[in-house]
Amino acid sequence: MTLSPSPTISARTAGVRGSAIRDLLTLTARPDVISLAGGLPAADLLPRERIAAAAARALTDPAAVQYGETAGLARLREVVAAHETERGTGGARGPVLPGDVVVTSGSQQALDLLARAVLDPGDAVVVEDPGYVGALQVFQAAGAVVVPVGLDADGMRVDELADLLAGGLRPRLVHTVSSFHNPRGVTLAAERRRALAELADRHGFLVVEDDPYGLLAFDGATPAPVAAHGERVVRLGSASKVLAPALRVGWLVGPGEVTAAVELLRQGADLCGSTLTQSIAADLLGDRDWFAGHLATLRREGAARAAAFTTAVAELLPDAVGSDPTGGMFCWLEFPEGTDTTAALPRALDAGVGFVPGSAFAVGTPLPAAARCCFASHPPEVLHEAVRRLATALAVPSGRGRST
Ligand SMILES: Cc1ncc(COP(=O)(O)O)c(C=O)c1O
Numbered sequence: 001m002t003l004s005p006s007p008t009i010s011a012r013t014a015g016v017r018g019s020a021i022r023d024l025l026t027l028t029a030r031p032d033v034i035s036l037a038g039g040l041p042a043a044d045l046l047p048r049e050r051i052a053a054a055a056a057r058a059l060t061d062p063a064a065v066q067y068g069e070t071a072g073l074a075r076l077r078e079v080v081a082a083h084e085t086e087r088g089t090g091g092a093r094g095p096v097l098p099g100d101v102v103v104t105s106g107s108q109q110a111l112d113l114l115a116r117a118v119l120d121p122g123d124a125v126v127v128e129d130p131g132y133v134g135a136l137q138v139f140q141a142a143g144a145v146v147v148p149v150g151l152d153a154d155g156m157r158v159d160e161l162a163d164l165l166a167g168g169l170r171p172r173l174v175h176t177v178s179s180f181h182n183p184r185g186v187t188l189a190a191e192r193r194r195a196l197a198e199l200a201d202r203h204g205f206l207v208v209e210d211d212p213y214g215l216l217a218f219d220g221a222t223p224a225p226v227a228a229h230g231e232r233v234v235r236l237g238s239a240s241k242v243l244a245p246a247l248r249v250g251w252l253v254g255p256g257e258v259t260a261a262v263e264l265l266r267q268g269a270d271l272c273g274s275t276l277t278q279s280i281a282a283d284l285l286g287d288r289d290w291f292a293g294h295l296a297t298l299r300r301e302g303a304a305r306a307a308a309f310t311t312a313v314a315e316l317l318p319d320a321v322g323s324d325p326t327g328g329m330f331c332w333l334e335f336p337e338g339t340d341t342t343a344a345l346p347r348a349l350d351a352g353v354g355f356v357p358g359s360a361f362a363v364g365t366p367l368p369a370a371a372r373c374c375f376a377s378h379p380p381e382v383l384h385e386a387v388r389r390l391a392t393a394l395a396v397p398s399g400r401g402r403s404t
Pocket of ligand 1: 039105106107108109132134177182210211212237238239240245249250
């Protein structure tokens with residue numbers, strides 16, 4: 001979906017590219033389609049009983065259904081601050097404090113409020129290419145000039161960014177999905193994290209470390225956050241992938257000037273978040289033993305699903321080159337040159353499988369032969385069937401496609 005400029009709609013809004021993924025969710029919701037398209041956490045692993053128990057507990061207090069503070073429920077800010085401290089977010093600066101945290105309606109709202117707080121129309125924002133569509137939309141809506149930087153197996157090409165800066169580029173923000181990238185699945189290497197934070201200090205931009213997947217490392221190990229290495233980093237976290245998206249609980253941790261501006265804009269956006277779902281999130285994230293056990297299950301199942309998916313790809317799609325996921329939710333597939341995954345999508349849906357074509361994430365470099373597949377949403381046997389259907393839709397006709 002994209003809107004046409006009109007006397008009613010602002011030019012800025014008309015410039016926003018619709019999310020192909022959000023549009024696709026309607027098609028892939030058909031019961032006959034196995035969807036690898038959305039980044040949907042596994043339905044069978046959502047902790048519904050634990051959420052119900054926390055809701056019942058919260059509802060014994062009328063405050064649970066009252067308006068709350070704009071910056072978030074005090075108990076949740078405490079829990080998030082402790083949790084971020086444990087992950088190393090404070091670095092040498094010391095622990096993250098509840099006052100450093102603003103709770104938002106998912107980390108998507110944090111991105112939106114941050115962009116509005118920091119950007120003036122025409123400001124340059126560096127994004128990864130391919131990039132997270134939700135961030136691209138927010139930066140377009142803010143009127144920013146989006147500048148792509150490539151990715152490789154170690155995440156953002158920080159050397160490319162350094163070259164652009166040396167050439168005179170002065171971005172206000174640099175956005176990175178530092179762990180288990182959406183859509184590429186890669187993780188920013190430790191030395192690049194340090195280098196990125198140093199560049200931010202030297203050139204005066206803010207890094208947006210967008211990290212909803214960092215806790216989903218299959219082996220439990222992710223490098224220390226970019227935020228551990230410098231003060232000019234705003235970290236975004238989310239309960240969506242580790243608890244449940246419907247809680248709509250995310251958070252932003254950053255310098256006082258930024259959190260104050262975000263809180264101010266949130267007053268105008270929605271006054272405050274849901275006190276009820278924040279109480280539930282505080283209960284679950286604050287129950288350390290339960291949360292550790294739940295994360296262990298998500299990691300174990302994620303690893304099993306990723307393995308089932310990549311094994312099926314190797315067996316049934318031998319022409320495709322797939323990434324080797326070590327965490328998160330996504331596998332990135334590259335088909336032989338000449339494949340057009342956008343054109344193949346209707347065939348795939350007819351065959352009963354959905355994915356997101358690479359072009360949906362492209363910023364500067366077109367990615368016609370790539371696809372993002374979410375392996376997390378389905379159990380191994382369903383993933384095998386999904387890949388079988390993909391193979392039907394994307395079969396390379398003989399004589400075409402293989403690059404020489
Ligand atoms: C990189 C990234 N950031 C932010 C979000 C937004 O998540 P939420 O608003 O549910 O926290 C997503 C969702 O998929 C994402 O992939």
